Amino acid sequence: MYGTIARFRIKAGVESQLEEVMRSYEELNIPGVIDEWIYRSDEDPRTFYMAVLFESKESYVKNAESPEQDQRHRRFRDLLEADPEWHDGEVTYAFSQRRGSGRRRAAA
Secondary structure (H helix, E strand, O other): EEEEEEEEEEEEOOOOHHHHHHHHHHOOOOOHHHHEEEEEOOOOEEEEEEEEEEEHHHHHHHOOOOOOHHHHHHHHHEEEEEOOOOEEOOOOOOOOOOOEEEEEOOOO
C-alpha cells in the first residue's frame, strides 16, 4: 500500500465548498484508492490534514499524473491559502477495526 498525507490551510469562508469538493470525489471511484480521511485541526479550524491510501505506488502515481487529477487538484487548490504540504510514502503498517481486519502489516 502507498499513500500521502497533506497539511493545508483553507481560505476564510470556504468550508462548505471544501466539503463539496471532497464529497464530489466519492462518486469518481478513482482506480487504486482505498480510503481517504480529512481531519480539522483543533488548534486552528482552518488547518486540515488529509490522508489518502492507495493499493500501490503505481496506482498513486498513475492518478497523480492524470489530467483528471490535475483538474481536481486545481479546483481544490483554489480553496487554499497556499500549496498543500505533501508527504508521500509506503504504508508499512495498517490497523482498521471498521473493516474487521484487525491488526496487520502492509505488504512489502
